[in-house]
Amino acid sequence: MTKFSDLNLNPKVLKAIEEAGYETPTPIQAGAIPPALEGRDVLGIAQTGTGKTAGFTLPMLSLLSRGRARARMPRSLVLCPTRELAAQVAENFDTYSKHLKLTKALLIGGVSFKEQDKLIDKGVDVLIATPGRLLDHFERGKLLLTGVQIMVVDEADRMLDMGFIPDIERIFSLTPFTRQTLFFSATMAPEIERITNTFLSAPARVEVARQATASETIEQGVVMIKATRRDRADSEKRAVLRALIDGEGEACTNAIVFCNRKIDVDVVAKSLKKNGYDAAPIHGDLDQSQRTRTLDQFRAGDLKILVASDVAARGLDVPAVSHVFNYDVPSHAEDYVHRIGRTGRAGRSGKAMMICNPRDEKNFAAIEALLQKEIPRLDSPVQSAGSDTPVEAEAEDKPAKPSRSRSRTVSRKKADAPQEAPVEVQAETPPETPKAEPKPQAKPQDKSQDKPQDRGQERNQGRGRSGDSGRSGAGRGGDQGNKVVGMGDHMPSFIALSFDERRVG
DNA sequence: AAAAAAC
Numbered sequence: 473m474t475k476f477s478d479l480n481l482n483p484k485v486l487k488a489i490e491e492a493g494y495e496t497p498t499p500i501q502a503g504a505i506p507p508a509l510e511g512r513d514v515l516g517i518a519q520t521g522t523g524k525t526a527g528f529t530l531p532m533l534s535l536l537s538r539g540r541a542r543a544r545m546p547r548s549l550v551l552c553p554t555r556e557l558a559a560q561v562a563e564n565f566d567t568y569s570k571h572l573k574l575t576k577a578l579l580i581g582g583v584s585f586k587e588q589d590k591l592i593d594k595g596v597d598v599l600i601a602t603p604g605r606l607l608d609h610f611e612r613g614k615l616l617l618t619g620v621q622i623m624v625v626d627e628a629d630r631m632l633d634m635g636f637i638p639d640i641e642r643i644f645s646l647t648p649f650t651r652q653t654l655f656f657s658a659t660m661a662p663e664i665e666r667i668t669n670t671f672l673s674a675p676a677r678v679e680v681a682r683q684a685t686a687s688e689t690i691e692q693g694v695v696m697i698k699a700t701r702r703d704r705a706d707s708e709k710r711a712v713l714r715a716l717i718d719g720e721g722e723a724c725t726n727a728i729v730f731c732n733r734k735i736d737v738d739v740v741a742k743s744l745k746k747n748g749y750d751a752a753p754i755h756g757d758l759d760q761s762q763r764t765r766t767l768d769q770f771r772a773g774d775l776k777i778l779v780a781s782d783v784a785a786r787g788l789d790v791p792a793v794s795h796v797f798n799y800d801v802p803s804h805a806e807d808y809v810h811r812i813g814r815t816g817r818a819g820r821s822g823k824a825m826m827i828c829n830p831r832d833e834k835n836f837a838a839i840e841a842l843l844q845k846e847i848p849r850l851d852s853p854v855q856s857a858g859s860d861t862p863v864e865a866e867a868e869d870k871p872a873k874p875s876r877s878r879s880r881t882v883s884r885k886k887a888d889a890p891q892e893a894p895v896e897v898q899a900e901t902p903p904e905t906p907k908a909e910p911k912p913q914a915k916p917q918d919k920s921q922d923k924p925q926d927r928g929q930e931r932n933q934g935r936g937r938s939g940d941s942g943r944s945g946a947g948r949g950g951d952q953g954n955k956v957v958g959m960g961d962h963m964p965s966f967i968a969l970s971f972d973e974r975r976v977g
Numbered sequence: 978a979a980a981a982a983a984c
Contacts, residue, residue: 553981553982554981554982555981581982581984582982582983603982605982605983606983607983608983608984611983635981635982732979733979733980734980755980756980807980
């Protein structure tokens with residue numbers, strides 16, 4: 473079996489890999505690293521969780537280990553669709569470059585330009601960015617991309633979903649023709665195919681998804697509910713969620729609850745907290761410092777339940793989530809696959825449970841069609857929801873309550889489910905000897921537990937305070953460095969298929 | 978119909 477030491481990586485990079493506890497590359501790493509080191513373009517088709525971040529980080533660092541950056545002219549560029557993803561990639565660079573003298577900058581929105589400008593001015597070897605902020609810097613004349621020797625596009629299919637493709641094309645056109653391009657996508661949509669044909673030259677194509685075996689480690693289920701009264705629909709749904717969580721008991725070590733809308737993320741998180749659960753929200757309207765803090769806590773095991781919009785559905789490297797709860801049925805069937813893909817990773821078992829209202833049944837059917845598989849129906853964990861309680865006629869007359877449901881409606885009613893919340897936060901210790909990539913145990917570095925005050929729904933609060941969230945690496949201790957969670961052959965088979973394949977059958 | 982990402 474191939475070892476990292478067989479791959480011709482720079483010795484100092486190799487040393488950092490060993491110190492991080494890794495020995496054997498995942499399939500995508502074994503496939504992508506050699507051609508990348510030869511200077512070839514690489515087209516990597518792989519899901520998150522397959523170790524692709526290290527698949528481009530390691531060869532890049534090796535290639536960049538010689539030479540020095542000039543002011544405002546980064547030597548390499550990594551583009552990511554979300555801020556969190558970019559921050560993760562940056563952590564990877566920190567981990568593996570600790571014995572090299574390379575500089576990097578993280579250019580993401582939501583934080584001030586100042587720090588970022590300073591770094592760029594000094595010259596960086598590695599620039600990690602989300603497209604919007606990168607172009608912003610460029611337009612202000614602060615940045616030249618003509619020195620880029622290596623460019624990485626990460627999660628290209630997600631970039632496509634988010635409408636970033638024009639930006640990506642523009643950025644491509646700002647970099648030299650001679651650059652090396654490493655391009656990663658989970659699927660090959662026609663539009664992605666077009667981009668790769670245009671901007672990659674004779675790429676080495678590395679595809680790992682297909683090799684996955686059929687072992688399904690994600691246990692799925694759905695609860696069909698029907699509100700007993702329309703004006704109670706939301707609170708009843710939250711009660712069902714709590715009952716589902718309670719029903720899992722100790723088995724639920726940490727979980728992500730997905731909602732379709734940001735407002736519901738806030739409401740559900742707040743309701744859970746109020747009921748004694750250790751939960752916090754994350755979505756794009758929260759300011760960046762809070763997003764970062766919440767995610768860090770969740771990773772460190774200091775937060776048990778992350779209530780999230782689809783900002784967290786893909787790409788986030790959250791290790792070993794035991795449960796995913798779909799509070800809402802996602803309206804794009806693809807999103808379901810990405811959401812539940814947050815659990816059952818790295819060979820661990822995972823459970824994904826969803827709540828489905830009558831009005832969601834169409835979307836639900838689309839999911840089952842995509843999966844080509846029936847999702848087992850679970851009995852409602854709450855007695856009255858969905859049962860035969862007669863519907864009050866008055867519910868009809870009442871003007872629908874304005875969407876903001878006051879929290880007093882939340883906790884009162886169906887408290888039949890045992891209320892003792894699973895407060896016991898059990899930071900699960902991962903097994904120590906995964907074959908592909910061991911998982912360094914994350915150490916909380918700051919315990920500051922401010923309670924996320926998630927009221928703010930004002931628009932435009934994107935610009936957080938400066939000075940956080942750029943975890944620019946200094947002082948990250950050695951072995952706690954960041955992981956690429958390996959999984960190799962423990963992926964449910966349907967995840968391994970492209971969406972087209974799933975549709976076709 | 979919603980979320981994400983630039984100010």
